[in-house]
Amino acid sequence: MTAGRDRFAGIALEHLARAVAADELRVGYREVSVRVRDESGALGVRVTAPVALAPLGSPDVVPLVDRLAAAGGHIRARLAELTGLDVARVDLRATGAVITERRVR
Numbered sequence: 496m497t498a499g500r501d502r503f504a505g506i507a508l509e510h511l512a513r514a515v516a517a518d519e520l521r522v523g524y525r526e527v528s529v530r531v532r533d534e535s536g537a538l539g540v541r542v543t544a545p546v547a548l549a550p551l552g553s554p555d556v557v558p559l560v561d562r563l564a565a566a567g568g569h570i571r572a573r574l575a576e577l578t579g580l581d582v583a584r585v586d587l588r589a590t591g592a593v594i595t596e597r598r599v600r
Contacts, residue, residue, distance in 0.1 A: 505531060508578070512540050515573045519566050521547035522593055537583035542570065545591040563587045 513529040520527070520542075527544040546562060549555040557565075567585040575582045 508538070511577060512542070512570070512574055515577070516542045516544060516566075516570050519569050519573070520544050521595065534583045537581040538574065538578075539583050540570070540574065540585045541588070542567075542585060543588045543590055545593050546589045547593045547595045550594050559589065559592075563589060 508531045509529050512531055513527050514524060516529060517524045517527045522545050527542065529543075530541045532539045532541075546559070546566070548559070548562065549557070567587050570587075571582045571585045574580070574585075
């Protein structure tokens with residue numbers, strides 16, 4: 496190991512990616528599944544998880560495709576910031592939706 500360089504074990508990268516994804520998607524850590532792999536020297540991350548969404552009819556509703564695209568970008572940037580590694584891509588697969596707040600009638 497050389498001075499100024501850190502190496503991360505694969506399992507540590509998966510746990511970190513899982514925590515970052517859970518935070519960004521606003522779901523529980525245990526609800527998120529992550530697979531991290533090497534893509535020509537950069538990280539490729541696949542995330543499978545439910546996604547927290549605002550209730551339909553709320554002014555905060557964002558189309559799911561837009562929500563996933565934004566979340567993928569934020570996860571990618573945060574992982575790169577925390578690890579100092581190049582994150583080539585983040586693929587997200589939504590397994591369901593979690594409504595974050597209820598409307599009061």
